[in-house]
Every structure is written in C-alpha cells, then in structure tokens.
Amino acid sequence: MGFCREQLERMRPLWDRMLHHPFLLSTRDGTIARETFGTWMAQDHLFIEAAVPFLGAMIARAPRAHRETLVAAIGALMEELELFRERAEAAGVELEGTEPAFICHAYIQYLHATAARASYPEAFTVLYVAEKAYLESWSVVRAGIERGSPWMPFVENWTSEGFRDYVGWLEAELDRLAADVGGEERSRLERYFERTLKYEIAFWELAVQGARWPGLDEPTADPVSREG
Numbered sequence: 440m441g442f443c444r445e446q447l448e449r450m451r452p453l454w455d456r457m458l459h460h461p462f463l464l465s466t467r468d469g470t471i472a473r474e475t476f477g478t479w480m481a482q483d484h485l486f487i488e489a490a491v492p493f494l495g496a497m498i499a500r501a502p503r504a505h506r507e508t509l510v511a512a513i514g515a516l517m518e519e520l521e522l523f524r525e526r527a528e529a530a531g532v533e534l535e536g537t538e539p540a541f542i543c544h545a546y547i548q549y550l551h552a553t554a555a556r557a558s559y560p561e562a563f564t565v566l567y568v569a570e571k572a573y574l575e576s577w578s579v580v581r582a583g584i585e586r587g588s589p590w591m592p593f594v595e596n597w598t599s600e601g602f603r604d605y606v607g608w609l610e611a612e613l614d615r616l617a618a619d620v621g622g623e624e625r626s627r628l629e630r631y632f633e634r635t636l637k638y639e640i641a642f643w644e645l646a647v648q649g650a651r652w653p654g655l656d657e658p659t660a661d662p663v664s665r666e667g
C-alpha cells in the first residue's frame with residue numbers, strides 16, 4: 440500500500456470528523472448563514488493568496504518532472520482568486536482589508552515555514568493533504584447542495600474532473616517521494632500529514648466560530664490597578 444492510502448487509513452477518524460463538519464453539512468443542506476459562509480470566503484481568500492508564494496517556493500526546489508503541473512497549479516490559484524472576488528461581490532462580502540483570523544494566520548505561517556524550512560517531500564505532503572481535504576470536503580457538499588445555490592461555483596471548483604486529476608497526480612507523486620525516504624523522514628511526513636489535516640478541521644471551525652481572535656471578546660473581569 441502506498442504512503443497516502445496508509446496515512447488516510449491511519450487518520451480515518453480525524454478525516455471523517457473533517458468531512459462531517461457542520462460548516463460542510465449546513466452548506467450542503469442550504470441552512471448555512473450567509474455571514475458564516477462570508478467569513479470562510481474572506482479567510483480562504485487570504486489563505487489562497489498565501490498559497491501562491493508557497494507553491495512558488497516549492498517550484499524552486501521541484502524536480503523537473505513536477506514543474507509543469509505546479510506552475511499550472513499557480514494559474515489555478517489565480518483563477519480561484521478571481522472566483523472569490525466575483526462571488527464576494529455578488530454576495531456582498533468584503534474581501535479587501537480583511538485581517539486573518541487566528542487559525543488562518545497560524546495556517547499561513549505554517550505554509551511559509553514549511554516552504555522555507557521543510558524538505559521538498561514534507562512540503563509536498565502539506566500540499567497533498569490540503570488539496571485532498573478540499574476535494575473530499577466539497578464532494579460532501581456536492582452530494583446535497585441545490586444547483587442554484589450561490590455557493591455552487593466553489594463546489595464546482597474543487598470537485599471538477601481537472602481538480603480530481605490534479606489530486607490524483609499529487610497522490611501518485613507523494614507515494615513515489617515517500618517510497619524513497621528513510622525512516623526518520625517518513626515519520627516527519629506522517630507528522631506533517633496529521634498536522635495539516637488538523638489545520639483543515641480548524642479552518643472549517645474558524646468559519647463557524649467567527650474570525651475574532653481568542654481572548655478578546657469578554658471584558659476584563661478584574662482590571663489590574665495601574666496605581667502605585
């Protein structure tokens with residue numbers, strides 16, 4: 440069995456938790472609040488903007504045979520950004536000037552740190568898990584969403600034939616990369632796999648919980664005296 444299948448089986452309970460997230464189920468059922476979906480849109484727009492330099496850094500280190508597909512993936516990100524701008528305008532969601540939520544900020548820092556410091560197979564693992572997560576998450580939504588939903592273009596973006604083929608390519612290439620690494624590196628790939636999946640769950644959670652940073656909502660209970 441290849442690395443990806445093995446990890447997907449190891450992570451099955453967490454993976455299923457992601458696929459049953461209330462954000463996905465309520466988008467599928469048409470009960471999601473526009474504000475909740477708007478929070479996800481504005482935050483994911485930031486994430487995608489950060490994914491462009493992440494991929495750029497990967498291309499700089501990619502084997503020749505990976506370059507063409509990764510370059511095309513940057514083109515796809517540019518089209519996604521355009522889709523977000525168009526949908527945001529239609530839904531009255533403000534994208535410009537949005538501050539990253541805590542979880543979005545952390546995930547973006549993780550992308551940047553991975554691009555700068557991790558090995559190529561480690562960065563490839565992060566890319567694979569993030570893309571596979573979106574393919575499967577939006578496939579859950581696709582199974583029940585009304586075709587006329589304003590959110591349908593996002594479903595189509597991440598469940599298209601082309602995107603499925605891209606994720607299939609990532610899977611085959613990650614299996615190949617992982618087959619060539621030693622035991623310690625393989626353990627690191629497993630940790631990247633798990634951590635990225637946890638970030639994906641946290642990102643759906645952020646949309647539902649809202650973009651406020653933790654610890655800022657309640658008034659200070661017992662103000663510290665500044666006298667003396």
Ligand code: MP5
Nearest residue numbers: 483486487490569570573642
């Ligand atoms: C993706 C995304 C998919 N847009 N946002 C998160 C939080 N995870 C994964 O990546 P891409 O590059 O937009 O297909």
